[in-house]
Amino acid sequence: MPISPESCCGPCNNAARKTIAAYEQALETHVVEVDEWIAGGQHGACPPAPEEPSVDPTPGEPIFCGRCKGLIRAALLDLDVLASELAARSDGHRGSIQEGRVSGSRGSASPSPTADALDKLYGFLADVEDEWRGACGYAPRINRTHRGAHPRSRTIGWLSEHLNNLLADEDHIKSGLDILRWETVLRALAKEEPVGSVSPIRCPRCATLRQVVREQEHHWACRSCGRLIPDWEERELRDKQGRELEHRENDLVSGAV
Known part of the structure; x- marks a missing residue:
C-alpha cells in the first residue's frame, strides 16, 4: 500500500511513510513465517497476517502542502542567515567554530569544513536557479563566476520569488527537500x-x-x-x-x- 501519489512529498507525511514502510516489512515477514509454517507441516494455526494500518496522508497542493511549502520557504531564508553567521564565526568573529575533518571523510582534515560546506551550498543554490531559469526560458544568472555572500543572498532572494512555482514542478521535488536538508547541515555546523x-x-x-x-x-x-x-x-x-x-x-x- 504505497502512499498516494497525490500526497504531499514533504515532511508532514513522514509518519505515514514510516507506518506504511513498517506494514510492508511486516507483510514480508509474514510471507516468510507462512512459508516456514507450511514447510514445517502446518502444525498449529497459520501465522496471522499483519493488520493493515489506517493512514490519512496530507494531500499536496499540488505537490507540497501549504505547511511544507512554508517550512521550505522558511528554511531557504534561514540558509542566508545561517551561512552569514557561520562565515563570520569561521573568520574569527562572534566566537569560533571548531574546524577539522568533515564527518565521514578520509585523509587529512579539511582546512575549513565550514568554508567547504558554504561553497557547496552556493553551488547547490546556483544549480537550482540555473535549472529553473533554463526551464522557464529566463535570462542566465549574472556573475556566474563569482561566489560568496552577496551572490548567495541574491540567488536565495531570486529563488524565494520563484519558489511557489518551483515547488509545483515534479522535477524539483528533490530541490525542495534538499533546501530542508541544507538547513539541517548548517544548523549542525553551528551547533544550534x-x-x-x-x-x-x-x-x-x-x-x-x-x-x-x-x-x-x-x-x-x-x-x-x-x-x-x-x-x-x-x-x-x-x-x-x-x-x-x-x-x-x-x-x-x-x-x-
Missing part, C-alpha cells in the same frame, strides 16, 4: 538546536511539556501527539510561553509579599 534537541515549550495541541523535539526536516514534532511545528511557530511559542511563565512567577511573588 541539532536534530533530537528538546524544546522547552508545551505542545500547542496536547499541552505536554518537553515533548517537542527537532526532527530531521527542519521542523519540530511532539513525541506525544505527533503535531508538527515549524521553526517560526516554535520560536513564537517559546517567547510567548516564556513571557506567560514569567508573569505567573511575578504574580506568585507579588502574592507572597
